Structures are given as C-alpha cells and as structure tokens.
Amino acid sequence: MAVDAPALSPRPKSLNPKLVPALPSIAAEVSALLDLKAAGRSLRAGQEIVSEGRRCNAVFLLIEGIAIRYRILRDGQRQILNFILPGDFVGVTSCRFDSALYSVKTLTAATIAPIPLSALMALAETNPQTAARLFWSFSSEAAILAEHLIAIGRRPAIERVAHLLLELFSRLQRIGLADERSYRLPLTQELISDALGLSIPYVNRILQQLRHAGLATIKDRQVIIQNIEELAALADFEHTYLRPLSIGELVP
Amino acid sequence: MAVDAPALSPRPKSLNPKLVPALPSIAAEVSALLDLKAAGRSLRAGQEIVSEGRRCNAVFLLIEGIAIRYRILRDGQRQILNFILPGDFVGVTSCRFDSALYSVKTLTAATIAPIPLSALMALAETNPQTAARLFWSFSSEAAILAEHLIAIGRRPAIERVAHLLLELFSRLQRIGLADERSYRLPLTQELISDALGLSIPYVNRILQQLRHAGLATIKDRQVIIQNIEELAALADFEHTYLRPLSIGELVP
DNA sequence: CGTTAATTTGAGACTCATCAAATTTTGTGG
C-alpha cells in the first residue's frame, strides 16, 4: 500500500528527518497501478514543477518534500494558494487550462512522479472506476482553498497565522510528518505573509505575540505548537475540512 | 443536448427575464442520463439548499436562478465563497464531509435538481466514463476559489470589486444570461462586501468611484459594465480561469 | 567565514472598519 521508503534513493541531506510517509489510499492505488514509484524524479529546493503561462501536460504526485502553489501579480506581489504536502497531487487545476494559471515550486528537496495527461485519459478508459475515485479525490482541494478564503477574507491577522500553523500541523500529522506538538518545515515569515496576504514585518509582530502568549514558536525551521487547544480556540480551527470522505465512505 | 427551455414550467414571476440557459455539456449529459429535468424542484428566494453542520446526501444541479455558498463565522460575520449560477453543481464539497462545511442558499427564485449520492455512486458503477467526466468537471471550482483568494489576499478593494463584477459578467454571458454590457442580478452591497471581505460602507464608496469613473454602475438590480476594457485593466481581469477544458480537450 | 537570506525594530501613513444616523428603495398588506 504505502510507498516503500528504501526503494527510493535515500537523501541524507533531506530537510525532513522522517522517512517517506504513507500515501492516502487513492494515491497509493494510482501509484501502484501506474508504477509511479519507478517514475519518481528528484528535485532540489526551489525548482518549479509547474510554470504559470506554460502548458501543463501532466499532473504530478508529490511523493516527498514540500511545495507551494502561487501566483505572481503584475506588481510583483505573490499570493500563495496552498502548501502541497506528500501524497498531494500537483497541477490538477493547472492542466485544466491551455496555459497554467499558477506556478508550483518546491520548498525543499522533493520527489515527484509525473502522470502524463495521456496516461490519465487512458486510465479513464481502461480503469474508469479508479479514475472516478481519483477525480473525486481532486475536488477535496476546494475545501482547503475555501477555508483559506474564509481566513483571509474575514479574520484578523493573528487568527490567520494561528490557523495556518494548525492546518499545516494537522495535515503533516496525518501523513506522519509531525509529532505531538511540532513539525519541521522551512516556513519563513515571507511564506506566511504571502500565504495570508500580510506584510512581512507584520507577520513578524504577530509571531512575537504568539510566542509571548506561549501558543506557538517558529525556530530553526521548526514549528512548535506549545498550546494546541488555546491556539485552536484563537484560530477557530476545526480540522474537519482536512478529512474528506473517500467515495466509498459516502453512502454507509 | 441543451436543456429544452419550454419543457420546464415557465416561471413568469422569475427575476430573470431570460429563459433557462444552455447547460454546460457535462451537466446536460448527466441531466439527460438521470432525467434531472423531471426531478427539478422550485425554490423561492432565500431558501437554503445546503445547511452548514448538517449531513448533505446529494449534490444538486442548479438549473435556474442564482445561489451563494457561504460560511457564518462565530462572530456573526459572513464570508461568501462563491456565486452559483445555472449549470453549476451545488454541494459537491459539502457532501464530502460528514457534515456540510458551508451553507448554500438561493438569492432568487430557483430550480434545482437533486442527485442523491447513491445515484452518483450508481453512476460511477454503471457509467464510469460519464462519472469520470463529471468528477473531473468538479475540480474546476478550485480555479474560481483560487482566483478569489488572490483577489482578497493581494488586491485593494476597488480592484476586488471590479474583478467580481467582471467575473459574474463573464460567467453569466457564457450561459446566455448577460447581454453586451450588463446583467440582471440582485447583487446588494452587502453581498459584495461579504464576498470580498469588505465593509458595506466601504463597498458603497468603491461603487461610487467606479460609477464616477464611468466604469460600472449597479442600479435596479442590474449591473452595467460601462467600460469593459478599462474595468478589466483596473481589475487585472483575465477570464481564462472561467474556461476550463473538458476532459476530451486535454490531449489534442 | 564571508555573503546572502531571514528576522527584527521603528516611525509614519493609509486603507479600510466601525458606529450611528439619514435617506432612499423595495416589498407588502390593506
């Protein structure tokens, strides 16, 4: 089921001390079916997977590492749409248009497995049940975007930051990349500000508030959630939106 | 292919003077297959289709009328996530969780056709190709949410408002519900403010700016885009994100 | 171990929110 970690080339310098995590079941299923393990490509930190304005002829399964999806506006500002974690598919939205609407790039060293659109179409022909499950799973991305929209549209900066830290915590924990109250991630203040529509100096001040309140700290590329309950209360965080039902769980 | 307007009961009191628009092809296909026309239910303005916190056991095809998807926050604020227009599916994200994350309610009189999840599952069994196309089409919603996220996160109020007016214009035009430079829609300032994360008085002032600049006017539930080019330039509006490729157009 | 990247601090300005009230428009029952 899960991708076998030792089968991939070990990467001692990886920022992530953990092994390759378990993939969500549909990702594992597709991975097995299309032999994606063999197709894995290693990327360095900062490499683009998808480039805005360019045709995108594949979707990618992120096997290891962290990436972001973002848009650069005409005035040079950046808006990060979401963080992409192991087990997530990359480029699903981008390949739906004749040129990609967003860019995706790695934040750490990463391993990705491309799935050419032709393979996806073939899958829809030869294995339509799996394809349906896969496509169904794609729509869960909308829930995360919607939650970001709510946070950015209607919540003050401190709640947004708290919410982001908790979302990443919850998602990483789910795939075995976080422990009880912390996770490793090169989450710079610039990334936070671009994800939440804030300025870097203000994010800095917000982080100080969280630190002084004993709620959360970022240090040495490590995010430490010191008081989960209080932070969740502050952020009005409820992790249901990160736990979509698979197609099989819909009708009990 | 398209839904036959006269076949549906005419609704003289409808706020919308136009007839039922052509559905997108996948919607038409599913509609025909499941005989959704016969299943159409009429709703009055302001009725809830999906309620946050409640189990949602169906998706709905909006056949006629306008709806919004939104969340009410703990402090009573509302964030509108998107506007739902004829031909759009409702509740796709909501039914993916054991209780709906958002509410959906009509803004005008409307006609919807429920598709029980069981029917959707059955479709995936009996007609997996169609199901795959349908599920694939669901993921285009993410592009609209992403664009909203960018607007709210990184653009000043006047650009957000301009962007929203143009998005609705473009989407309505596509389904035959807008003419050259205007469309009918009960778009109150409260709706705009809740969609864009602004206050009502400020939206009011922004609309005055747009009006005085000769760019756009809202009057008598009608939105008039007086200068499309200039408004689009102001908003940095590019409608690619509203024109996803169907699954068949992906590999040319 | 230097050089670039990231964080931190301060001062000042500006966008936009809040609150309150007046005005206009819309919907509705008589």
Place this chain on the structure above:
DNA sequence: CCACAAAATTTGATGAGTCTCAAATTAACG
C-alpha cells in the same frame, strides 16, 4: 394602488489594523 414597514443605500466622523520604507541585527549556507 397606496401606505407603511423592512431592506438597502448613503453620508460623516473617528479609529484600528495593517502597510510601507528603511535600517539594523541575526541566522543560514556554500
């Protein structure tokens, strides 16, 4: 079809939240 109640728009004054700019400090990396 009018009159009234409710909803929506408009205006003003004030203040909070957040941004910008600039520079200093600290941390990361080859």
